[in-house]
Amino acid sequence: MTRFIRFRRSMETITVTQPVPDISGNAFLPPVALVPFRQDSHDSAHPVVTEGTRVKEGQLIARGTAPATSRIHAPVPGMIRSFKKISCPDGGTSTAAEILLSGSFDILGRKEENFSWKTSPESEIIRILEDKGVVSTFEEPVPLVELIRDAKKQKKPVILVRLFDLDPTCQLDSILFKEFPDKVVEGAALIAKALNIRSLYFVTDQDLDTGAITRAAEPMEAVILKTDTRYPSGNRKQLVKILPEAEQNRPGIFLDPSTAITAYEAVVHNKPVVYRYVFVSGPAVARTSILKVRIGTTLAALIQESGGFTSPPSRIITNGLITGTAVQDLSTPITKTTKSVHIMDKESCPDYTVHDCIHCGRCLQVCPVYIDPMELVEVIKNKxxxxxxxxxxxxxxxxxxxxMVCPSRIPLHHILKNAREAGFREEDK
Ligand code: SF4
Ligand code: SF4
Structure with a gap:
């Protein structure tokens, strides 16, 4: 299917091919899992196991020294062969536990539990979300309980669930909501219960059966809001604009379907975060699919599961073609924050050279917040x-x-992001 993504400002449009995926269920179990100790935007968790330890499926293997670092569990049973430095899908590095698969499974094949969160205290839901290591992937990945605890300090926080993808080429969140609407809505409702909130907002860019959402959210009240399909529509600043005016300045928790499903599995089925759904696509891979993948599965194993390469890949990109990250190393593992993997070929993603700015002004014309990326990159470069x-x-x-529109291929938004993350020196101000 061909999709036209129209930018919010100007008439610029990009065209992407989006094949319909197989919802393929569980990916095979990796014989070796590489489990990074850094799986959110905080510092690494510290291992509570040593090399040579035998671990059970779902056993805690690392935890943070601060409460805000998410806990890490063994995605497969086996033996910790080593701790090693690896590349992560976000472009950084981390120490990882290398687990050799062996032994029996404690979660896979077990009869699913059904925890009645509706009659449980808020503190118990929060404890489970922390214990199971749930990470919010709405924007910068952080432990979900950190957001909940911050929101609990505020008066009347808002909960808003975006039912579509931040980067429309990623596709995972839209498809998860379409395939598992009840789990997404119930996962969000139990987070509302943890916050003692009685109503929550769902934002869609499609026409939906609003009755189904309302029923699944019970006993919470679901308010459904609609936005348009122009890009960007799904970041926090854009979403706040469609809330009722009285709600726009209230603090809140923003959720995506990936996080809501993970919270649902953790609380309702008592499952630690040992797998996640990943969308695999691109012209250089045989099959477009959504797989339930064990954390620690390498990209090489995931691509093999999807039928292998159909042509030499030119680039592998995680978490969307517009805002994602290029990954060089096929031994990079899937983490709690990996949503999609695109395997591009030379025709769709040829090698390119970055040229000097030709002052065409196209970046200025498409910017939804009316800033001048060209000028900013220039002042960053010249300090x-x-x-x-x-x-x-x-x-x-x-x-x-x-x-996306720069004819000189200058990675403008990456430069701005890096500058912001690095902070600004006093003499720069
Ligand atoms: S400068 Fe920032 S907000 Fe403006 S178009 Fe670029 S990435 Fe988007
Ligand atoms: S940075 Fe790129 S898009 Fe912006 S003015 Fe220069 S060449 Fe044009």
């Missing part, structure tokens, strides 16, 4: 950042529209 530039860099939504 001439002033307060007004800092304000502009901080208002960037990292949507990538500017980069």
């Amino acid at each position: 001439k950042i002033r307060q007004k530039h800092i304000r502009s860099i901080e208002s960037c939504q990292h949507c990538g529209c500017c980069t």
